[in-house]
Amino acid sequence: MKPVAFDYVRASSIEEVLDLLLEAGDDAVLLAGGMSLGPMLNLRAATPSLVIDLNRTAGLGGITANGAVTTGAMLRQTQAMRDDLLMTVVPLLAKAMPSIGHYQTRSRGTLGGSIAHADPSAELPLCLLTLGGEVELQSKDGSRRVAADDFFEGVLTTARQPTEMITAIHWPRRSGSFGFVEEAQRHGDFALTAAAVWIELDATGSLAGGRLGLGGVEDRPVAFDLKEFAGAPVDENLATQVARDIAGRTDPMDDHVADAAYRRQLAGVLGKRALMEAAGEAGS
Amino acid sequence: MTRLSGNSKHSVRMTVNGRAHEGYAEPRMLLADFLRHELGLYGTHVGCEHGVCGACTVLIDGVPSRSCTQYAVQADGASIETVESLADGDTLNALQAAFRNNHALQCGFCTAGILMSATAFLEETPAPTELQVREMLSGHICRCTGYDGIVRAILEAAGVQAEGKAA
Ligand code: FES
Numbered sequence A: 001m002k003p004v005a006f007d008y009v010r011a012s013s014i015e016e017v018l019d020l021l022l023e024a025g026d027d028a029v030l031l032a033g034g035m036s037l038g039p040m041l042n043l044r045a046a047t048p049s050l051v052i053d054l055n056r057t058a059g060l061g062g063i064t065a066n067g068a069v070t071t072g073a074m075l076r077q078t079q080a081m082r083d084d085l086l087m088t089v090v091p092l093l094a095k096a097m098p099s100i101g102h103y104q105t106r107s108r109g110t111l112g113g114s115i116a117h118a119d120p121s122a123e124l125p126l127c128l129l130t131l132g133g134e135v136e137l138q139s140k141d142g143s144r145r146v147a148a149d150d151f152f153e154g155v156l157t158t159a160r161q162p163t164e165m166i167t168a169i170h171w172p173r174r175s176g177s178f179g180f181v182e183e184a185q186r187h188g189d190f191a192l193t194a195a196a197v198w199i200e201l202d203a204t205g206s207l208a209g210g211r212l213g214l215g216g217v218e219d220r221p222v223a224f225d226l227k228e229f230a231g232a233p234v235d236e237n238l239a240t241q242v243a244r245d246i247a248g249r250t251d252p253m254d255d256h257v258a259d260a261a262y263r264r265q266l267a268g269v270l271g272k273r274a275l276m277e278a279a280g281e282a283g284s
Numbered sequence B: 001m002t003r004l005s006g007n008s009k010h011s012v013r014m015t016v017n018g019r020a021h022e023g024y025a026e027p028r029m030l031l032a033d034f035l036r037h038e039l040g041l042y043g044t045h046v047g048c049e050h051g052v053c054g055a056c057t058v059l060i061d062g063v064p065s066r067s068c069t070q071y072a073v074q075a076d077g078a079s080i081e082t083v084e085s086l087a088d089g090d091t092l093n094a095l096q097a098a099f100r101n102n103h104a105l106q107c108g109f110c111t112a113g114i115l116m117s118a119t120a121f122l123e124e125t126p127a128p129t130e131l132q133v134r135e136m137l138s139g140h141i142c143r144c145t146g147y148d149g150i151v152r153a154i155l156e157a158a159g160v161q162a163e164g165k166a167a
């Protein structure tokens, strides 16, 4: 299908974007890579009166590493995957990003766009949540950082206000090891369920903390603290028990692709595999 | 900052296959439709119009991209390559010839997009494994061939190109 008519502005600065948002608010959409918004416009699931194009807006790219690693909202997924520093410092991204869409969509799709879109099965929101990262939002009133735990509110719904834009994503450097496993009907399809794991081990090799995150299960990514399971080495038994326990606490979606019982089953199985992947990496 | 009205057409200039072009588009006009209907370059196909099938894939400033989830006004000033850039008159390039040798197409609807993806992919990955080729191809839907011929063609083209480079 073709979109309904919309006005178009190619914004050259963040200031311009914020001015337009203040004026148009809910009637405007921010166009990043267009890998989610493009289809929504074409299918008329979104019918804004104004499209603000961020593709040539200054100050939204790049990667900087101080304490946390900060990626500009418009950093393309392919650019991120080719950045050795980012992939080394945030290993969970290196594991998860090849599962995002396809070669031909990662080239254009952005980090900020995926996080702003907040599809419940998307990989980047899941990784950000599992690691306990933050989203930086800017409006005419200034900027604020929102923890991923508070940012994702539901299907395609976030804490971003209509006059705000995402300018950057903050990825904490976590010590420990990581695992990512996803089940989709075909490579690159929306995940039925995805599990992301970050574990910390103590000096004796026992589980000390970290988080297990699940995507595609509830209406937003969800993450669970692993501290309560601390004290024993992560072997197959513990991984099975932890993942089952956590899967049991979820309230899975029921839709035409998978019913709630199957999603809970997947959450247990994939959670266990992701834990074992992380544990294997820690042991090697 | 110029606000382009949704109800009128605006001049859009871009370089396509090395030649400067100008056409007119409402902001909502898909880049794929602009290439076809404004510039008359019908080689780029439109299947799903929501980024799933890959038929519309072109290179935008060298990067393989869907042209159905981008609007023509966004590509003002860009440099685009479409399937029309590949052959030299009636002479197929190595990739196209490999498609022909391996029966990598039947109806041909998906082919233009796959050729453009594969062109960029082989630049970046000159000696791909079969798995890498299949992963790249996951971004395209072909309803005819079952993909095996396409995989063989791309691997053969990689061999042809590698020999060409060595010589
Ligand atoms: S027409 Fe663009 S991906 Fe299908």
Ligand code: FES
Pocket: B104, B105, B106, B107, B108, B109, B110, B111, B141, B142, B143, B144, B145
């Ligand atoms: S050759 Fe017919 S769809 Fe691929």
